[in-house]
Every structure is written in structure tokens, then in C-alpha cells.
Amino acid sequence: MRLHRLEVEAFGPYPRREVVDFDALGADGLFLLHGDTGAGKTTLLDAVAYALFGRVPGARGQVKRLRCDLAPPDAPSEVVLELTVQGHRLRVARSPEYEVPKRRGEGTTTKKAKASLSWIDRPAQDQPAEGLTRIDEVSRTIQRLLGMSAEQFFQVVLLPQGEFARFLRAETTEREQLLERLFATQRFAGVERWFRDRRAARRQDLEVYRQSVRDCTARLAQAAQEEPPEDADPADWVATIRHRADQAVTEAEAAEATARSDREQVEQRLAERRERAERVRRVRAAHHNLTELAGQTAQRARWREELAAARRAVPVTGVAAEAERRAARLEQAVRAETDRVRDLVAMGADGAEAEVPRLRERAGRLREELGELSTLLGEAEQQRTDQTRLTELAATAAHAASQAEAITEKLAGFPERMRELRGLRDAAAEALVRVDGVRLRETELSELLTQANEVPALERAVRRAVDAEQRAVDRYQTARSELLDLRERRLNGMAAELAAGLRDGESCPVCGSVEHPAPAGPDGDLVGDAAEQEAAEAERIAGQGKEQAGGARQEAEAALDAALRRLEGQTAEELAERLTETKDELARLSKQGEGKARLEDLMAATEEESADLTTQRANAEREVASAQAERQALAGRVEERARRLEAARGEHADVAARRAHLVAVVEALDALAEARSARASAQQALDEQRAAVDTAVREAGFDTVEAARSAARADSAITELERRLSDAESAEAAARAVLAEPELSGVSPDEEVDLDAARESARQAQATAEAAVATLRAATERARTLERLAERFAEAEARLAPAEAEFAELDALTDVVNGRGQNARKMSLRSYVLAARLEEVAVAATVRLHTMSQGRYSFVHSDAAGSWGRRGGLGLDVLDDYSGAVRPAKTLSGGESFLASLALALGLADVVAAETGGALLDTLFVDEGFGTLDAETLDVVMDVLDELRAGGRVVGLVSHVEELRQRIPTRLRVRKARTGSTLELTA
Template identity: 65%
Template sequence: MRLHRLEVAAFGPYRGREVVDFDALGSDGLFLLHGDTGAGKTTLLDAVAFALFGVVPGARGEVKRLRCDFADPAEPTEVSLELTVQGQRMRLVRSPEYRRPKLRGEGSTLQQARASLTWLGGAPAGEPPEGLVRIDEVGRTVQRLLGMNAEQFFQVVLLPQGEFARFLRADTDEREKLLERLFGTRRFAEVERWFRELRADRRRELDRHRQDLRELLARFAQVAGEEAPEEEHDAWVAGVGERAVLAVAEAEAGQEAAKAALEEARRLLAERQNLAERVRRVRNARGRLETLEAHRGERVRQREEVDAARKAATVASAAAQAEGSATGLQQARKAEQVRVRALAAVGFPETGLGVPELRLRAGELREQAGVLATLVEEAEQQRRDRRTLTRLAETGGEARSRMQVLGDKLNGIPDRIRELRARLDEATAAAARLDGLREREAELAAAVRDAEGLPAAERAVTTARERLAIADQRHADARQHRLDLREQRLNGMAAELAAELADGRACPVCGSAEHPAPARPSAGSVDRAQETAAEEAEARAERARKAAETARHEAETALAALRERLRGRTGEELGAELTALRAELTSLSALAERKPRLAAEAESAAAEVDALTDELRAAEQAAAAAEAEHGALAKKVAERAQRLDEARGEHADVGAHREHLLRLVRALEDLAEARVALAAAAGQHAQREAELAAALDRAGFASAEEMRAAARPEEAVTRLEKSLAEAATAEAAARAVLAEEELAGIGPDDRVDVASAEAAARLAQERAESAVATLRNLTRRAGELRSLAERLAEAGAALRPREEEFAELDALTDVVNGRGQNARKMSLRSYVLAARLEEVAVAATARLRVMSQGRYSFVHSDAAGARGTRGGLGLDVLDDYSGTVRPAKTLSGGESFLASLSLALGLADVVAAETGGALLDTLFVDEGFGTLDAETLDVVMDTLDELRAGGRVVGLVSHVEELRQRIPTRLRVRKARTGSTLEVRL
């Protein structure tokens, strides 16, 4: 990241528009923001932060009051920043939310926050060429390009006043919070939480299994009737089972003995009961005969009663018919009186007319009703016409109302058509944006896949580097082995040449033909073949090294290409951006999907105008036709009403008059029929009375009353006959019993002792049932104990591996969360942060030793704190002068600034490497130089000069006058009465 140009307007202490050209300031790589205390130096850094992220660092960001109090009301508060990130040059323009005076009237109004991003030199792939104007889109794009969020940027680019002095002296908790913000260890906290939740789930599951085992054991103890011991459950369960089996065997023997005793008692009881039964039968037979003899007179009377009832039954039919004829005569008389009253009720009092006169009068009235029948149809038509008049009036009114409603609808449709067309335009615009967003979605999805493949690519690079290191080492070893062999061969070259000497042949070295003492090969000498084999091995190792180097280059190239495509974006950021884009796609798709429906609705609305116009015209015609028809029909109804009024007489209408005449006809005819029926009923009654007298004479009854006294219901006669038959049968049965051979010699006064035998049998029965119940209970108990013992064994066998597994998980969870066997009391998250802090300490020590001239270095401690508190984030200072490790709080003011600056620079390097962010070409250091002496300031300036290596620009913010002499390129910030101004000196 490199800054080019900053413009501020009505921002902080700057009431006008001021410009800072960072390209000119940073041409030498180092520049100074110089000015008095409170002149607004840090405000320029706030402006950079606000342009990038919309917030300012530290406590100033909590106030959210960025507009200059002295600014002109017409001057907008605005920050513009031009910068280059990952080769993309852009301009960021932001305005905060603030209140400004109203353009009209008094008072103020709220000016909303704004942001825009404009690409200078062409937009990158996947970005809209016109730039971005939404605050959230601008923020996401800046964070993606920088590869870090606002918190990380403030710590690694804008090294703030006093922040790292506080970090240096902070306790473990405060230091942990900052490191968490910078390194994003949330996933490790999620791992810790996952382990805790898994342990809680497994503990609940284990407790449930233990509770099941306890319940089974309690159930076993309940069935056994014993108290379960605290320990040695298996032995106790086995002993209880054995005792239950012995108890069942004893119960079986007791049951057999009780069964034999019961059979003997039952045999004796049966003998005595048989004898007692024979005595009882003799007694019963004697008793029945005596009882029958005592009631013999009663049976004679019952026989006479049955005979009289049978005679009365022959007369009962004639008596019933006589009574029926009398009842019919009485009913005919009542019916005749009812018809007389009915005739009087319709206005024709009965005057003693006979049947012929009644029928003659009915015929005359029927003729009159026939004359009125022709007018009834006209009366009905009159009613229909009047209903038609009412309907025509309603139709005319409805048509008029319909005309009003249709007119109102026609008036409201144009507004609806305009609204539908506006919504249709929105849907059309949404459909037009879909293609671009879908392409962007595909790119983001590909980027998410790249992010998912980044760890594998990094592992591939690591593996390739490791293989290259191994190949390098093997090549070096092969080369060294070849050199060693060559050296050994050279050392033994004399012996190799001597082996070729022959007497009389000149020596190739000295030329002598005599060889008095030729060299001899020593142990371990090397020949040409061995050296050649070593050379071939070296060549193979070199080829392997080159192949590994090629593989490493390919892996690094693939990783660089992957990172270049990702442009510093993490998988989480890409996933979030993809999720947001897909949500927008869903919204736009839903809006675009409504386009056909909205187009159809717009066309339907236009068609509805035509249809409503046609309906309005039809309603007008219907109203006119209904009114015309109503007038013609009303005249015809009036003419017909006069004729009908004359025909109805005193009645409501003609139909009512005709109906009255017909009722009179029916009443006269009914009375005539009733009088004919009365005469017939009287003749039939006289005939039935004569038939009854003849039947009484034949049966021997003097009168009907005597016959009725002798009559009995058929059920009573049957009952008496049955009683007589049963008495005869009982007498015969009793005499047959006394004649049986087995009852010979048995008298009714004999006595048999059955009670004692029954008592003995009951006692034997109770003992046998008790033995059976005891055996059944003991068998059931033994079965339950056996089943429970098996379930206990299964539950115990299933519980043991769960307990072992939970114990392992419990210990591992404690270790992950910094407890238990974790001697350093470091959680997984603290362990990761400790590793990062250790990297920071190493990076910071390199600068601190330079700036402190070799005296101080950082020491990272992962030891647990006092009283068992967690450790891992300790940071002390090693003083080489005394050789002791000192707490950072013991450093002086100047030493604290050196340590804080070193720590800040080290942390900036580690965070930049950790986040994979864009190259940080610009760095600001805010204040703290006033605590340094001249010599130390020289060392610090030398260190800052090193930061400029590779084109990095370092900006210092200070009011120290001496820095003005050391740094030729500076930006002078001066105080003014109504606001600060800028003075640029190059």
C-alpha cells in the first residue's frame, strides 16, 4: 500500500481544504509531520484512517465528532485519499455524518454519511468500472485489498501514541485482547468451546448410563429384598442369584408334599359328601310327597277354574265384536258432530239438512268457484307483473349505481397504471443487473474455492521446500563424498602409478628405469571405478536436486498465483461477500421474476379501461331500457286491478274468495259422508248384540258379566295348567327316588359328619395353594433376578469403555482449556497467541538490540502466572548489562519508547505476514521521540532508515525540534486562531 495524495476539508481542526502530497513528501523515503502540540498532526493520520475505513483510531473514534467547529456552513466535511494497493490505484472520498444549517429557514439538518471509490487507471477484474458508492461495498473492497481490518491497520500502519507502551506493560488479559483482535484466534476459541460442549454432552450421556445402572441395581436389590453393598456388586449379585435358585428347589419339594395331603383330604371328603347326598335325597323326596298331599285341595280348585276359563273363551270373540261395534257407533257420532262444527266454522251453520240437501248445496257452491277460476290466473299474473315492476325499479337503480362505481374505477386506473409501470421499470433494471452479478458470483465462488485450496497449496510449498532441502543435503553429501574419494585417490596415486611400473621401463614421473622402493597400496585406498561411481551418484543427486528445485518453483508459482487471485482476501471474507452477493442476487431475482407479472398487470390494467368503458355503456343502456319497460307495465297493472277488485268481494283477493267457496263445498260433502257412516254403524251394532246373546246361551252363562268373571287370560290358564302338571311330575319323581336301590336302608333321620372333612380339605387346599404361590413367587423372583443380573452385566460392560473414553475426553478438554494436566495453564487459544507473541518478540528483539546498542532484548515467557493463573503471554526484557530478566515496567521513559517502537514494528511485520495482506509501503510513527537523548535518537533514526529499504515510506509525527534538522522532507503543521493550517516544505 502506498499513499499518494490526501485532501481534507472542514475536518478536525482544518476549517478549509488542505492538500498533502505524499508522493513529494515520501520521495526520500522518510518525512516528518512537525508542529506544536495540538496543531493537528495526528488528525492527518485520522483522516487517512477515516478515508480507508470510515473510523478513526483510539478514543477519538468514540466521540464521532469530526467536523471542524470553525468551518464555513457551506463547506462540506470531506476526506479524499489517493493510494495504490496491489497495483490498483484508486481514490477514496468519505464524508462523516454531521449536522449543518438548513438551506432555508432556521435550525439544522442531519447530513448523512457518504463514501465513494473511483478506480484510477482501470477497474480490476470483477469490479464495476464506474466505481462504488455504497458505504458497505466500499468498506468490504478496501478491507479485501488491504488484507486487514481497521484494528489491524491501526496497529501495523499507524503506530499510535502510547498504545504499545501500554501493551508492553499490560497484564495477560489486556495483552490477550489485543492479540486476539490482530490475529483472529476466534476459530481456536471455537475449538475450545467445541471440546467443552462435547464434554458436557458426553458427561450427560455418561451420567444417564450410570443412572440406568444405579436404577437396575436398585431394582435388583428391591427384588432380592436386600440392601445393595457400596462395592463388590458383581459378587453380591452372583450370591443373591444362587440363593434364589436354592429357595426355588426347596419350594418345589414343599409343593409336592402339600399336593399329596390335598388329594387324601379330598378323597375322604368325597366319601362323606356322597353319603350325605343320599340322605339328603331321601329327605327331599319324603318332604315333597308330604307337601303335595297337603295342597291336594288347592289343585282341585285350580282344575275347576281352568275348565270355566276354557268355556268363557268360546264367547269372548262375540263379546269383543259387540264391544267393537259399540265403539264404532260412538266414534261415528263424534265424527258427525265434528263435521257439523267444521261446517259452522266456515260460515254455514247446520240447520238439520239431510244428506241429499247437503250434497245439492255443495254442487251449487262448486259451480260458483268454477266461475272465479278464470280470474285467479289473472290475479296471479297481476302479482307477477307487480314483482316485475319492483325488479325493473331495482334493475334501474342497480344500473345507475353500477354506472357510478364504474366511473369511480375508471378515474382510479390511471394512477395504478403509472405505479405498475414504475414497478415494471424497477424489475427491468433488476433483470439487467442480474447477468453482471451472476458473473461476479461465479468469480467469488471461484475465489472461495481458491481460498479453500490455499492451505493445500501452502502445504505443497512447504513440502516442496522440505524436499528441496533434503535434495540439497543429499547433493552436498554426494559431492563431498566424491571430493573425499578424489582426495583419497590422489593421496594413493603413487601406489596406483607404482602398480604400472615394470623393471627396465621408465617411470612416468621421474623417468628412472630402476624402481628400488615402489609405493604399495594402503588400506582403504580408492581406485578409478570407485571415483566414477561417486561421480555418477553426485550427478543423480544433482538431477534430483534440480527436480526438487523445479517442483518447489512450480509450487511457489502456483501459491503466488493463488494469492494473487485472492488479493489478500480470506475464505471467511470471501464467503461473507459471496453470501451478501447471493442475498442481493436472490433479491434482484425475485424482483426480476415479477417483471412478466407486472407487464401482464399493466396490460391487464389497460384492457380493464376498455372493459370498464364497455360496461359503463351497457349499464347506461340497461338503465334506460328498465325505466321504459317499467312505465308500460305499470299502466297495464292498473287496468287489471279494477276487474280483480270487483271479483274478490269481501275477501283479500279472487283466489281467497274461490278458496272460501271450495272450503264450504268440502265441509258440506264431509258432513254428508259422516251422516251416512253414522247410519251404517248403528245397524252393525244391533247385529253384533244379537250374536252375543246366542253365544252366551250356548256356553251356559246367564249374562255377559258372568262370562267375563269366569274368563282368564291365556297366560293365566297356561300357568295354572303348568302348575298342575308340575305337581303330578314332582309326585312321580319323589316316588321314583324312594324306589332307587342305592337308597335302600337309608332313613331321613341319618346323620353324616361332612364339616370336619370339609375343614380338613380346606386346610389342605390352603396349604397346597400357599405352596404353589410360594413356588411361583420364588420362580418369578429367580427369573427377574436372572434377567436383571444379565442386564446389569451388559450395562456394566457398556459403561466401562464410556467411562474410559470420557476420562480421556475430560483430560483432553482440560488441557485444551488450560487446566488439568496442562502445567502451564495455557488454553489452545492462549497457546496460539503465545506462539504469535513469541514471533513478535523475535522480530522486535532484532530492532530493540540495535536501538539499545545491544543492551536489551525481549524475552517471551510461557510459564503459568501467580496462584495458578494462565500463562503464555508474558513479555519481559533481558538486560545484557546485568544479565537479568527485568519486567518491562522497570524501563525508563526513553527505554520504554525504544521497546514500544520495536514491539510495534515487530508486531507490524508479524501481522502483515500472518494476514497475507498487501505490501505495506507506507508506515507512520506517532510521537514519543521527545524522550530520547541525541545518541539514542541517532540509533532510532538509523533503524527507521532501514525501514525505507525496498521503497517503503516512513512518516514520523513529532513536535521535537531536533527532528526538523535530521529530516529534510517534512510537513509543517501550524496553529492558527480559528483552525490549523498546513505548510509544506520540501
């Protein structure tokens, strides 16, 4: 991968479009991004990262605030990068999401994030020639071409300031997290998880098998009604209980056969006695029935006489009852005729004594007169309807006139009301327009007030940081003075120290003589190597404390400076007062704007009401005219009809009353004629029925009707008499038939049969047999149950043994893979792979560290387990060739830590690039850290960086160190201006 051109606009601290030509800068293979602290050097690296992946590295990517605050409102925030990767030259453009002021009104609108990829020479395989415009497609294509993720790119191309120093001093867990992101060892974590999941699944299966064995054992114990022995073999115990169950079945079968034979013999004897007793009972019953029937002979003769008389009386009682019914009908007809005569007289009509034909003739004449009156009934009904209508029309005209007058008065006030509502609506609309701007101002003031309230704390933090830095400087100077003093004292006492080691007969390490005539003596206390090393370590620790305190002071001052710049001299009291005024204004505008919709609805309702009232007034006026015209036409017709109806009603109230009277007279005449005719017919029928009664009495042999009625019986009584006679005859025949049966011959009715003793013997035998059967059934069922459960127990045991062996093997292997159990180094599979990768990184980094430290330091990878049982495999120390000791990386000084971090970063970049199989990394950036190096070490580091550009690689350095400007002739300078950062390209 090689970068060619970068363009940024309204991005980070750059308000205007700036262009970086990497081809020109990297022509010599090495260039410098130089500028003051905070000038925006790292932002250029952020722009490269954002163009490729749509995000920026480190904590800056969490803020998601990429647009320049000083950019003009119409300037788009955009990053454009041209690069070559995998032999394809392409152009990537991205814009982040940001807020811009609205073109109309107050407030802001959101610009959505965009991305595009276009091919400058030729598209990659399976890619459209016109390029890509979807954000996700652009990101996937870039990552596929580079062959690495964003995290890997940030670590191997943009070597970040401070990141590898932290990695160098990190604990195993933190180092493992970074290496996992870089080397994509998720598949090994998946293997560990697969082993854990499979072990959990197999543990569940094993528990199922064990539970099955326990269940089978418990059910066997329940069926056998005994507890299994704790120290015996379960299989032997199962065989024992099955043998006892089989013996119990054999014994129960023998007992059941004996009891069944005894029961059959007893039941045979009982059956014989029951049969003899039944014969005796039948003979006794037959003799008893014949005796009772012989005593009923006279009674049966009376039943026969009563039945014959009842049968002869049936025809007499029937005709006599009909005669009584006809007499009752005649009496009813006479009463009806009398009532009709009385009704006709009450109506004032004459001719009530006339015969039936004269009555019907008079009714016919009255019907003809009714036909003439029926024609006038419709006119009379219409007359009443028209009179009611005249009254209604008068009331309708009066009501409509008053309604039209009231509506006219109400409409007079509508224009003024509409003008008032329109003014209130316009004011509410204006308030709504201003709400967004006031709310934005409220938010800004709230943020500024919060910032202002934090200023005292920031000032105190600055003072504390300054004091802490001063104390750290004092401690460093004190430690430095003590170290120099100890070294001077040791040099002064070096002769005495050497003399102390002289031995007679041994050569002097200085002059080589074996004689020591005047060895030097100590001048005060001697200073040993241990004391000097301890002082040097104290001086190093104090130096680190000074650097940390200085960094903390710079961060505190930067935070305070940023807060003061944003406040622009405004105090917290002023901001609080402005915020209160803004909140009051916002509340007032919000409340006023809330009524806009209600006012618009009220205006629409008022306009609609005005139109409705206008329509109602027109309708009322039309209704008045229509009612008056209709009333005038209807009044003439009513007057003419009244004269005709007056002549037709006669002496009655109206035509309907006269017609009703005539209808009642006609109906009375018809009813009287019908009643008179019915009375004559009833008299004739009664005379005929009485002659039939006399004939029936003589034919039945009775003297009178009353005698026939006395002999008569109800149908149920006749049926009962017939049943009694038939039952007596049937019983006598049945008894004689029983005594004539051959099997009852010789059976005496006085014979006694003992059934109770036979029944008791049979009951006892039955109970014994049933108990034997129940015992046999229980024994057989227990034996079958034990056999079935024994088979299940054997199957469960057969499944359990291989499952336990398989789980034991899987459990041990899972512990080893996850860094437990027999894994002596406590290294999981993932840690083992990462340890191998870290070892490769240490080898690659040692080559450069050995050069940059002038042969003193080398990286040493350690796979030993940590303290307190912590996992091992990711230890990283340094070998100091001066002392031959392996030291923790935390003991390196500031400059040494930078050299180790840079070597580690370069080595990691080489290993990750080879691991991912990605594109060749022709461009590399190193961000800061050069300020901790002295001139000699800086020369060595520059030689190493010169080696990096061998083969066409371009290396960009990011630093504010002034000395680098003299060493690198072609550079990119970043200058901080009043309105944002600018770029200067110089050669």
C-alpha cells in the first residue's frame, strides 16, 4: 500500500481545504510532519484512517466530533485519499455526519455521512467500473484489499504515540487483548469454547446416564421392597432379588391350584342343594296359589255379572249424554236471542219482534245507506288533517321569521372575531419559528455555564499539577545529586575498594605485583556497587515521576486553556443570568407557540360556523314565504268541504258518528236474525235426541236411564275387571302345570333343604381361592417388574461405563486446552498461539532494538506462569548485555522505553503484515517520542529508519523536535493559525 495524495476540508483543526502530496514528500523515502503541540499533526493520520475505515484510532474515535468548529457554514467536511493497493490505484472520499445552520430560520440541520470509492486506473476483480457509493460496501472493499482490519492498520501503519510503551509495560491480560485484535485468534478462542461447550454437553449426557442408573436402582429397590446394600456389587444384588421373586411365584402357583380345586368341589355341592331347594319352593308356591284361588270363586262370579251389566249400559249412557248436551245448547240459544233483542231496543230501533226474513230485509236497506256515508268519511278525515295543517303552517311561519332575525344579529359580530383570531395565530406562528433558535441558545449557554463552573476546579487542578511537577523535579534533582555524590565517593574510594580485595601471593589487578607493601586504606565509608545501583534506580524512578508530572501539568493547562477560550471572558454569573433569561423566553415562546394549532382550528370552526349561519338564515326566509303561500291556498278548500259535511251528519256529531250508529244497528239486526234461527234449530235437535234415548233404554233391558247409568262403569274399571278375571284363570292354569312337571314328581312341599351351611363353605373356599390368586398375581407381577427393571439396569450400566471414560478424557483435554489441570504453564490454546506470535514479534523487534541500543538490549519472550497462578505465555522482558541480566521492561528509562517501543512496533508491523497476508505496506508513519532521545541515540534511530525505506518504502515521522528539521530536508510542516491549522509544504 502506498499513499499518493490527501485532501482535508473542515476536518479537525483545518477549516479550509488542505492538500498533502505524499508522492512529493516521499520522493526521498523519508519525510517529517513537524509543528507545535496541538497544531494538528496527528489529525493528518486520523484523516488517512478515516478515509480508509470511516473511523479514527484511539480515544479520539470515541468523541465522534470530526468537523472543524471554525469552518464556514457552507464548507463541506470531507477527506479525500488517493492510494495504490494490490496494484490498483483508487480514490476514496468520505464525509462524516455533522450539523450545519438552516438556510432559513434558526436551528441546525444534519448532514448525513457519505462515502465513495472510484477506480483511477482499473477496477479490482468483481467490482463495478463506476465505483462504489454505499458506506458499508466501501469499507468492506478497502478492508479486503488491505487484508487487515482497522485495529491492525492502526497498529502496523500508524504507529501511535504511547501505545507501544503501554504495551511494553502492560500486564498479561492487556497484552493478550491487543494481540488478539492484531492476529485474529478468535478461531482458537472458538476451539476453547467448543471444548468447554462439548464438555458441558457431555457432562449433561453423563449425568443423564448416572441418573438413569440411580432411577433403575431405586425402582428395583421399590419393587423388591428392600434397600440395596452399599458395599455389594449391584449386579449380584439384582440377581439375588430376581431369584427370590421366581421362588415366590412357584410357591404361589402351587397354593393357587390347591385352593381352586377345593373351591370347585364346594361350589358343586352348593349348586346341587340350590337346585333341590328351588324344586321344593316351586311345589310350595303352586299349592299355595291353588288354595287362594279356591277361596275367590264367589268373588269372581260377582266380577262377571258387574262386567256384563257395564257393557250393556255403554250405548244408553252415550245417547243420554248427547241429549243433555243438546238441551244445554237450546238454553244457550234462547239466552242469546233475548240478549240480541235487548241490544236492538237499546239502540232505539223498532221491529225487534219481526221474523228472520223481515230482519234481514231491513239490514239490507241500512247497508245501502252506509255505502253513501262511506264516501264522505274520507273527506271528513281530510278536513281534520287540513285544519291541523293550517295551525302548523301559522306556527312554522312565525318561528322561521324569529329565527332569521336572530341569525342576522349573530352574524354581525363574526368579522371582528376573525380579525382577532388571525392576529393571535400569526403571533403563535412567529413564536414557533423562534423556539428552535432559542432552544439552541439555551443548550449552548448550559454547556458554557457547566464549563464556567468547572473553571475553578480546572485552575485548582493546574495549581496542583504545577506543585506536583515542582515536587517531582525537586525529588529528581535530589536523587540525581545523591547519585552523583555516590559515584564521586565511589571513585574516590576505588583504591581502597581494590585494596580490600588483595590477598598475599595473588596478583594485584592494577599493577600485577604479588606483593602489596602499602595497600590504600578507606577514607570514610566505602560506597559499593549495590548502593550505586540503588541510587541509579531511585534516580530513574524520580525521572519517570518528573516526566509523568510534566505530562499531567500539560494536560491540566490544556484543559483550562480550552475552557477559557470557549468562555471568551464570560463569567459564570453572566452566563447564569443569560441562561435564566433564555429559559424564560423559551418557556414564553413555547407556551405561545403551543396555541397555534388550536387557534387555526378555532378560525376554521368560526368560518365554518359563519357559513352555516348564512345558509340557515336563507333557509328560514324561504320557509316563511313557503308557509304563508300554502296556508292561503289550503284555507279555501277547508271552508267549502265544511258545508258538505254539515249537511251529511244529520242529528249526529259528525259523519263518522252517524255511520257508526248505522253500522251498529245493522250488526244488531244480523245478530238477532242469527240467534232466532239458531234457537229453532236447537229445539228441533233436542226433540229428535230424546226419542233416541227412549229406544236405547228399551233395547238394553233397563227400566230407566238412571238404572243404566248406575250399571255403567268407566273404561278403566271395565279393564280392571277383565284383568282380574284373566289373572285368576292364568294363575290357576300355571299352578296346575307346575305340579304336573315330571321333575317335581315325588317332591313334598314340607321338605327342608339346608342352604346356609353350603353357602358358608362356598364363601370360605372362594375367599381362599381369591387370596391365592391375588398372591400369585402379585408375585408374578413383581417377578415381571424385576425382570424388566433388571434389563433396564443392565442397559443403563452398559451406557454409563463408556460415557464416563469418554468424559474423563474430554474433561482432562478441555482443562489442558483452557490452561488448567495438567497444563503446568497455565497456558490456554489461544495464549499458546499468541505466545508463539509474540515470540516472533520479539525476534523481529530484537533485530532493530539491538541496533538502536548499540548492542545493549534484546527482547526476551517468557512463557512462564505468572504469580498467584496467573496464566503465562505472554511475558516480555529485555536482556541487558552490559550486566547479562534479564530485566523487566518497566525498568527502562524514558529514552530506552521509546527505543524499545519503536522496535516493538516495527517488529509487530512486520509480523502482522506477514500474518494477515495483506498488501505490501509501502507507507509507514511513526508518531512522536523522539524528544526523549539524546543526539547520539537519535542518530542510531535515524539509521534504522533509513533501513526501513529500503526497497521503496516511505516513512513519515510525526514530531515537534526541532533537531529533526535539520536531519530531514524535505518535510511537511503543520502551522497553528488563529483560525485553525494550516499546512506548509517545503523542500
